Amino acid sequence: MHMADALISPAVGATMWAATAGLIAYSAHKVQEVLNDRIVPLMGVLGAFIFAAQMINFSIPATGSSGHLGGGMILSILLGPYAAFLVMASVLTVQALFFADGGLLALGCNIFNLGFFPCFIAYPLIFRRITGTAPAPSRLGVAAILAAIVSLQLGAFGVVLETVFSGISELPFRTFVLLMQPIHLAIGIVEGLVTAAVVAFVWRARPEIVNAAGAFQPMVKVNIKKVLFGLLLVAVITGGALSWFASSHPDGLEWAMLKTSGKEELESATRVHAALSSIQAQTAFLPDYAFKQDAMRPGMAETVPVEDQPADKPAWPAVAPGTSVSGLVGGAVTLALALFIGIALKRPKVEV
Amino acid sequence: MNKLSAQFLDIGYSDTLAGGNSFLHRLDPRAKLIATLAFIVTVVSFDKYAVSGLIPFCVFPITLIALGGLPAGYLLKKVLLVSPFAILVAVFNPLIDRQVLVRFGSLAISGGWVSFISIFLRFVLTVTAALVLIALTGFNQVCLAMAKFGMPRPFVVQLLFFFRYLFVLSEEAQRMLRARQLRSFDRRAMQWGTFVSLAGHLLVRTLDRAERIYLAMCSRGFDGRIRILRRMKIGLPETVFVLGWVLVFVFMRFYNVPSHLGALITGRLS
C-alpha cells in the first residue's frame, strides 16, 4: 500500500514530508541520546533483514493466498520505537529509489503510514501494554496481532486520507475506506502472526540476543503527547500555509499564473461555478457523499456521473473540441521532439 | 531465479550504472538531487486533468538518460513493470468520473479517462526521474547529499549500513531459499512454518552479524561517530545545471508548449 507520487498533490506531499522529517529528526536525536553505540550497525543490518524478508512470500494457511513480512512491528520489538522508525524510513527510501515503490514526494506519506503508526502508536500503546516486561508466548502473540492490525488499519486509513485530500483520484472517501480497511484487516492479522512467530522463534533460540537488542526491557519512555503535539503543530503550519496557497484556489501554481498573465479569468470563474453546481447536484442526488464537500477542495466534487448534472451546465473545465485536437497534435509533436533530443544527445552505453 | 535474486541483481545493476563517467555522473550529487526534487514537485503540481502540459516534462529524464549514457530500454521496462498502487487506484477514475470532458468529433472522452491518463503520465515521469537520479548518482552519494542538506546523521549512517548489508543478507537469504527449493520439489509456495523458521534463522544470523560488525568497528577506534571523508563542491557546472533545469520547469509549467505548438500546426493546416 505504498502511496505514489502520481496520486498526491504537492500540498499533501509537503505536509507529510514535514511531519516525517520532524519525526526523523526527533528519532535520530533520541537514538543518539539514549542508546548505545552497538545499535548503529544493528539498525543497518536489521533494515537489510527486513528488506530481504519482505521479498520472501509464504502461503497463508487455509486461504490459498500468500503474504510477506511487513516489518514495522518486528523492528519496534527488537529496537524500540525510535530506532525502528529510522530503520523503517530507510527501508522505504531504498524501495522508493530503486523499485519505484511510491516515489520521492510520496516517501513522506509512506514513511508516516508504515513507520509512525507501528512504532509510535501500536508499539507503545498496544504491544507493550499487553506484554509488559516478561511476556508469556500467548501474550506475545495476542499483542503482536493486535498491534499489527491497529497499525495497518491506521496506515491504510492514512493512505485513504492522503489520497482523498490530494484529489487526484476520483475514488470517494467512503468507497475507498470500504475497499482499504478490510483488506488491511487481513494483512494485519497475517503480519501479527508472522511477527509473533518470528520473535518467539528467535527468543527461544537465543534469548540473550533478543534481550541484548533491548526488547522487553523497561521501555525508554515514548512521550506520545510530545510527539503528537509536535506533529500537530507541523501539520497545522505546513498544511495551513500550503492549503491557503494550493487548496483555496484549486491549484496554487496555476492560480499564481492566472494572476500574472491575467488572461484566463474566465475559466477560473467557470470552474467555481461548475464546482458549486456539482456540489449542489451531489447533495441532491447522492446524499451519502455530502459530508465530503467540507473535507475536500472543490476540485474533488466532479464525482457525479454526467446524467446527474443539469445538461445545460458547462462541464468543467470547459474545453472546446478545437483546443483538444490541437493539444493532442501538440502533445505528439512535443513527445517526438523530446525523443529526438534524446537520440541526438545519446552517448554510447555504459560498459558494464 | 526467484524474486529475491532478481531484485538484488537489479539494485546491483543500478549501482553499477552509477559508476559511469559522464559529465552528469561527475556533477555534485546535491545538484542532481535538487533538480530531481524540483522536477517532481513541478510535475505533481499540475491540475488533475492536465495531460498535454505534462508531456514536455519528459525532456528532463530523456536528456539525462541520453547524456548519461543510461540504458533507456532497461529503465523503461523497470518503470512499466512495477506494479503501481497508483494505477490500481487510478483505474477507478474512468468508472466514477464519466462526465464528458473532451470530444474528438463523435468520440467523447470522459474526465475520468483524462485524469487516468494524467495519473499515468505523472507516474511515469516521477518514477523515471527517481530511477535516473539513482542511476546517475548512486545510492551512497544520494545519502551523503542528504546528509549535507541536514538529514540527521544517525539516519544517514543507518541508510549507508543498510545499503551495504542489503547485498550480504540477500545472498544469505537466497542461499536458504535455494536450499529449500531444491528439496521441496513441486510445492512451490512456502509453508507458513517453513517461512517462520527461515526468517527466524535469518534474523538470528543477522543479529550475530551485527555483533561482529560492531566488534570490527570497535577494533578500529569506533567511538559512536561515523566519519566519512568526502569532498563535495558546488561549482559553476552545478549552478548552471540546477538553475537551467528549474527555469525550464517553470517555463513548461506556465507555458503549455504542446497546445501552442498544436495550435500553430493545426492553424497552418486548416
Next chain:
Amino acid sequence: MSHHIVETAALQYTYPDGTAGLKGVSLRISHGESVALVGENGAGKSTLLLHLNGYLTPTAGQVRIGDYALTPDTLTAVRRSVGMVFQNPDDQLFMPTVFDDVAFGPLNLGLSGQEVERRVAQVLETVGAGHLSKRPPYKLSQGEKRSVAIATVLAMSPDILVMDEPTSNLDPLSRRRLIELLKTFKHTKIIATHDLDMALDLCERTIVLHQGRITADGLTEKLFQDEALLRGSCLEKPLRMQQCPVCAPRKKHPVRE
C-alpha cells in the same frame, strides 16, 4: 615501543550460557614473533583472539599487551596497537566504498584529511588493492575483500596483527598471494587457522589448543611431526609433510600389474 609482548596468565572464560570457552590459558609471545594458533573447531581459538583486543573480558586471569594490563582504561590504547582481521571480511568491510572503509580507522584516530588520504593510498598499495579504492565492498572478490580487510587494519599502523582464518574461502592463487604478503610484514603476528601448510610457511612457532587448554607450544616443524598430538587435537599433518602419493614408494598398496 619495542616490547610488543602479548601475555596471558591463567586466562579463563565462560560464556553467558555456561559453556566454558577457555580453561586457563597462559602464553607469552614476544616482539616480532609469528605464531600459529591451531586446534579443532570449538577449541577456543577465536575466544582467545577476542580477548587480545579486549572484546571479551576474562572470567578469571589477565591479559597484558606491551606495557599495559588490559583494563577498561587501557582499552583504547590496546585496540590501537592490536590490529584484528576477522574471519569474514564482510563483517569487517562495512563502509560504502573501499576508500571509506580503510579511512574509517585513521579518521577515528583524529588524523587530518590529507594524512588520511595519504595513508589509505599507501596501505592499499601495500596489499595490492590501489585500483579498488572507489569500489563498493560487495563488488569485490573474496581475495580482494581479504586484502582490503587487511588494509583497513594496517591503516591503523598496529604493532601486533591478529588474524582469524585468513586463508579460508580463498582460491589457491589468492591464498598464495596472501601468504607472500603476510611474509613481508614485520609485525608480531598471531594467526588462528586450520591451514597448517600456511602455518608452516608463516609461523616458526605454533600453539595447539584443545578444549580450552594449551596442549602444546613449540616449533612448528617439530609439532607437526607429532602425529599423536595432531590426532588428539583433530588435526593432521600438513599435506606437504604427508607422503606424496605419486612419488613416494608405497608399501601397503603394491601397484597392480
